[in-house]
Amino acid sequence: MNHLLSTADLKLDDALLVLDTADRMARVADAPVRKLPTLRGRTVVNLFFEDSTRTRTSFEVAAKRLSADVINFSARGSSVSKGESLKDTAQTLEAMGADAVVCRHPASGAPHRLASWVRGSVVNAGDGTHEHPTQALLDAFTIRRRLGRLDGLAVTIVGDVLHSRVARSNVWLLTTLGARVTVVAPPTLLPLGISGWPVEVSYDLESVLPKSDVVMMLRVQRERMSAAFFPTEREYSRRYGLDADRAALMPEHALVMHPGPMVRGMEIASSVADSPRSTVVEQVANGVSVRMAVLYLLLGGSGAERESS
Amino acid sequence: MTSVIVVRGVRPLGGDARDLVIADGTIAAVAPAGGGERTGVVAEAAAGSADGTRPAPLVVDATGLVALPGLVDLHTHLREPGREDAETVDSGTRAAALGGYTTVFAMANTDPVADTAGVVEQVWRLGQDAGHCDVRPVGAVTRGLAGERLAELGAMASSAAAVRMFSDDGHCVSDALLMRRALEYVKAFDGVIAQHAEEPRLTAGAQMNEGAMAARLGLPGWPAVAEEAIIARDALLTGHVGSRLHICHVSTAGSVELIRWAKAKGWRVTAEVTPHHLLLTEELVASYDPVYKVNPPLRTEADTEALRAGLADGTIDCVATDHAPHASEDKETEWAAARPGMLGLETALSIVIQTMVETGRLDWAGVADRMALAPARIGAVADMPRDPASFAQVGVPATLTLLDPEARRVIDPLAVASRSSNTPYGGRTLPGAIRATFLRGRPTVLDGKII
Amino acid sequence: MASAAQGDPARNTTGRTGRTARPRDELRAGTADVSSTPTGSEGLTGSEGLGITRTVLSAADMNRVVSRMAHQVLEKTSGGDGVVLLGIPTRGVPLAERLARRVAAVEGVTLPVGSLDPTMYRDDLRLRGVRPLEVTEIPDCGVDGMVVVLVDDVLYSGRTVRAALDALSAYGRPRAVQLAVLVDRGHRELPIRADYVGKNMPTSRRESVAVRLREVDGADAVLIVSSDAP
Numbered sequence: 001m002n003h004l005l006s007t008a009d010l011k012l013d014d015a016l017l018v019l020d021t022a023d024r025m026a027r028v029a030d031a032p033v034r035k036l037p038t039l040r041g042r043t044v045v046n047l048f049f050e051d052s053t054r055t056r057t058s059f060e061v062a063a064k065r066l067s068a069d070v071i072n073f074s075a076r077g078s079s080v081s082k083g084e085s086l087k088d089t090a091q092t093l094e095a096m097g098a099d100a101v102v103c104r105h106p107a108s109g110a111p112h113r114l115a116s117w118v119r120g121s122v123v124n125a126g127d128g129t130h131e132h133p134t135q136a137l138l139d140a141f142t143i144r145r146r147l148g149r150l151d152g153l154a155v156t157i158v159g160d161v162l163h164s165r166v167a168r169s170n171v172w173l174l175t176t177l178g179a180r181v182t183v184v185a186p187p188t189l190l191p192l193g194i195s196g197w198p199v200e201v202s203y204d205l206e207s208v209l210p211k212s213d214v215v216m217m218l219r220v221q222r223e224r225m226s227a228a229f230f231p232t233e234r235e236y237s238r239r240y241g242l243d244a245d246r247a248a249l250m251p252e253h254a255l256v257m258h259p260g261p262m263v264r265g266m267e268i269a270s271s272v273a274d275s276p277r278s279t280v281v282e283q284v285a286n287g288v289s290v291r292m293a294v295l296y297l298l299l300g301g302s303g304a305e306r307e308s309s
Numbered sequence: 310m311t312s313v314i315v316v317r318g319v320r321p322l323g324g325d326a327r328d329l330v331i332a333d334g335t336i337a338a339v340a341p342a343g344g345g346e347r348t349g350v351v352a353e354a355a356a357g358s359a360d361g362t363r364p365a366p367l368v369v370d371a372t373g374l375v376a377l378p379g380l381v382d383l384h385t386h387l388r389e390p391g392r393e394d395a396e397t398v399d400s401g402t403r404a405a406a407l408g409g410y411t412t413v414f415a416m417a418n419t420d421p422v423a424d425t426a427g428v429v430e431q432v433w434r435l436g437q438d439a440g441h442c443d444v445r446p447v448g449a450v451t452r453g454l455a456g457e458r459l460a461e462l463g464a465m466a467s468s469a470a471a472v473r474m475f476s477d478d479g480h481c482v483s484d485a486l487l488m489r490r491a492l493e494y495v496k497a498f499d500g501v502i503a504q505h506a507e508e509p510r511l512t513a514g515a516q517m518n519e520g521a522m523a524a525r526l527g528l529p530g531w532p533a534v535a536e537e538a539i540i541a542r543d544a545l546l547t548g549h550v551g552s553r554l555h556i557c558h559v560s561t562a563g564s565v566e567l568i569r570w571a572k573a574k575g576w577r578v579t580a581e582v583t584p585h586h587l588l589l590t591e592e593l594v595a596s597y598d599p600v601y602k603v604n605p606p607l608r609t610e611a612d613t614e615a616l617r618a619g620l621a622d623g624t625i626d627c628v629a630t631d632h633a634p635h636a637s638e639d640k641e642t643e644w645a646a647a648r649p650g651m652l653g654l655e656t657a658l659s660i661v662i663q664t665m666v667e668t669g670r671l672d673w674a675g676v677a678d679r680m681a682l683a684p685a686r687i688g689a690v691a692d693m694p695r696d697p698a699s700f701a702q703v704g705v706p707a708t709l710t711l712l713d714p715e716a717r718r719v720i721d722p723l724a725v726a727s728r729s730s731n732t733p734y735g736g737r738t739l740p741g742a743i744r745a746t747f748l749r750g751r752p753t754v755l756d757g758k759i760i
Numbered sequence: 761m762a763s764a765a766q767g768d769p770a771r772n773t774t775g776r777t778g779r780t781a782r783p784r785d786e787l788r789a790g791t792a793d794v795s796s797t798p799t800g801s802e803g804l805t806g807s808e809g810l811g812i813t814r815t816v817l818s819a820a821d822m823n824r825v826v827s828r829m830a831h832q833v834l835e836k837t838s839g840g841d842g843v844v845l846l847g848i849p850t851r852g853v854p855l856a857e858r859l860a861r862r863v864a865a866v867e868g869v870t871l872p873v874g875s876l877d878p879t880m881y882r883d884d885l886r887l888r889g890v891r892p893l894e895v896t897e898i899p900d901c902g903v904d905g906m907v908v909v910l911v912d913d914v915l916y917s918g919r920t921v922r923a924a925l926d927a928l929s930a931y932g933r934p935r936a937v938q939l940a941v942l943v944d945r946g947h948r949e950l951p952i953r954a955d956y957v958g959k960n961m962p963t964s965r966r967e968s969v970a971v972r973l974r975e976v977d978g979a980d981a982v983l984i985v986s987s988d989a990p
Contacts, residue, residue: 020892024893024894032932109527128527192520192532197524300890301888303886
């Protein structure tokens with residue numbers, strides 16, 4: 001693995017290796033001394049073109065636990081010529097000797113471009129409406145920890161699939177790991193080309209819930225209303241929100257997940273978000289373990305593959 | 310006095326080898342292969358050179374080469390005035406001549422926009438000065454391409470540039486009433502409106518063809534219906550007001566069907582397809598390399614197939630390059646920030662050979678029609694013969710290009726004549742190479758190099 | 761990772777010097793047939809086509825050796841008082857369990873057994889591709905104030921043990937740390953020695969030592985593979 005750009009091209013063996021490695025990392029979190037010398041002397045740059053304290057902090061904690069040097073490079077605000085600044089920034093990072101660049105960018109594919117401009121490893125920390133691979137890996141990790149497996153599980157993803165990088169990464173990864181994925185959304189919030197995805201599509205949340213081992217709620221941005229994706233917040237919530245009554249339709253063991261930040265009352269009721277079946281809090285802790293695993297697998301060896309390719 | 314030129318052993322439209330003798334800008338004699346130097350014109354010139362009154366005849370060995378009429382491109386972005394860092398009239402027309410072109414239509418989306426007689430005359434004169442091929446400016450339909458008020462179409466038509474084609478290319482004339490008025494207005498001087506068919510509301514923020522690839526790549530989709538809806542509307546308007554409509558860069562199978570329908574109605578609708586839409590498909594976008602970003606976007610395999618069929622049966626009248634040079638800072642970016650467009654002039658004929666000739670869909674006469682005669686008719690280019698065969702007959706202007714159909718060349722983006730390097734064919738091996746181009750008897754390219 | 765990885769303990773993994781086994785790697789010698797005849801093997805794995813394999817400890821030998829080590833541990837720790845056995849994965853872990861079983865059989869004492877993966881503390885991570893991590897499982901008693909006996913199959917350069925000592929410190933402060941190895945093959949690169957040695961086995965750097973365990977490889981044996989064909 002040279003880069004982690006998407007889960008669409010992540011093979012089963014690699015995906016399992018990340019999850020298994022994350023398991024080991026999670027145990028380190030239980031040790032009295034949580035810091036490992038593994039990546040001493042390596043430099044990880046957090047290159048964030050969008051605000052995301054949550055994701056950036058998670059990567060930062062992960063890198064620091066592995067003793068890497070962390071540079072936070074906030075490139076937000078250069079809105080006029082983002083294109084120029086991305087390549088210029090890449091050259092700056094090269095000069096700094098970044099071993100890994102963790103990149104969050106509003107444009108789909110920006111980390112792909114970055115990977116062609118820098119020698120170090122690029123980790124996609126969310127690009128536009130394309131992918132967010134470490135979020136999907138931590139979701140898969142969380143499911144496996146709670147339910148013991150992924151193979152054969154029925155996972156339902158609900159909400160703004162069209163604009164969701166989390167949904168895309170989860171669809172590919174969970175399918176690779178053997179889960180059956182169903183997406184539920186108003187038709188306006190599904191991509192027209194979804195027929196090419198390995199998913200079932202439903203417009204009826206209540207019929208899908210009883211058959212779901214995992215229900216993953218996506219954030220719905222209120223500004224979508226103005227673009228006529230759905231009429232009103234209330235109508236959306238009535239048809240696609242996960243309230244207590246709907247949650248009661250789920251099997252007893254079933255999990256409720258949310259990548260955060262949540263819009264309580266819109267896509268998810270507080271009572272559901274805070275219920276024992278909710279994994280929202282452990283998703284955060286697991287995020288650190290998974291990101292440690294990714295950084296270790298990218299930077300923990302000689303990188304001989306990278307030099308030769 | 311220019312020298313007499315003997316083009317020896319060339320095969321017009323791939324037919325039998327001939328010697329063409331060019332004098333005073335026209336084809337002065339046609340002889341069987343090897344006989345050109347024995348014609349009276351050459352003998353006279355040779356005698357004149359012996360006593361120093363005339364230059365010696367120039368012999369061009371064209372054995373094995375195919376002669377085609379000089380190619381005509383209805384859709385070129387020369388970027389001058391305004392973005393001379395990306396292309397100039399001089400550099401763009403060099404690229405054109407090297408690609409076998411003798412006339413290019415320069416699109417209006419310059420800075421300032423070509424929406425007045427002054428700007429179109431400036432572009433026209435720059436073309437005359439460069440001398441590599443004829444430059445026919447396209448006038449803007451609306452002032453500043455803003456889609457609000459008509460530009461001075463009549464003034465541009467009666468200017469020295471004699472504009473006949475008008476287009477807001479890059480933008481769609483989306484207002485139906487404005488489009489109707491434009492179509493009506495240009496009837497006065499037999500003008501044609503070249504429409505960039507793109508319903509703007511359906512393509513807000515669009516980045517690539519809408520479909521499975523866009524869904525996977527997380528890029529906002531540019532649906533085929535946004536093109537097709539405008540074509541349908543404008544075909545109806547054209548039929549209604551009895552004017553001439555030309556559809557730029559047709560990119561979808563549905564568009565081909567609509568144009569076929571409009572033509573069957575007897576309406577005067579013509580259409581062009583770009584080389585890249587004949588060959589390339591949306592799968593290339595998976596690299597997120599903006600060298601593949603273009604508007605309209607690369608479509609699917611089924612679309613390229615329909616476009617090839619439409620070009621073969623004449624539903625699509627011609628090939629036009631939509632040559633769109635961009636400076637590297639506008640391409641070496643993330644996908645969304647990059648400007649759309651690809652180079653095309655130097656590779657267009659090769660792509661047509663690969664997609665249409667090698668597949669048996671067009672013969673050389675067909676290529677001559679789709680790349681020279683038909684666009685000349687649509688753009689009202691004078692001096693173009695009515696049928697493909699007559700371009701190499703005695704008495705017609707010697708405006709032609711010589712192609713080595715057996716040549717194979719690897720495209721190096723950094724070795725193109727254009728000032729920009731945004732060719733999507735970098736590293737590909739393409740068939741065919743232009744060896745010489747003549748504009749009214751004057752060589753603009755010899756031995757594959759600009760004169 | 762399943763192959764008999766090779767490599768000079770201190771240098772890179774290419775070329776002739778790469779033919780000798782790295783101490784940690786020979787633990788992962790794979791599961792190819794174990795021949796008890798000195799010349800009967802085709803080599804350990806596909807990557808070791810030219811090797812000559814020699815069995816130096818049979819299954820019966822190994823049983824005797826582990827029994828003796830169990831006695832030594834009991835003797836040196838006054839009956840196993842406060843002792844925790846931590847195996848270094850992969851093959852150190854079943855060895856630690858065997859030691860514990862022998863101790864239990866001899867003295868009726870149950871020693872806590874765990875595992876300690878030193879990978880993330882290694883000083884040579886950059887010398888080759890990424891190593892998969894193994895399990896670390898510290899017994900509930902913890903390590904504070906205990907006598908920790910690290911158990912590994914082969915002692916070679918000492919770098920694995922050094923990393924294990926660092927790893928151990930993340931989990932607490934033992935009263936003492938001891939080292940038990942099935943085979944000591946020499947060629948130390950660090951000032952480390954074992955407290956309990958099953959068998960001292962002088963080797964050439966061009967040879968590799970492969971410990972096979974029933975739990976991992978399906979059979980017990982210790983083999984020496986010389987990498988140069990005669």
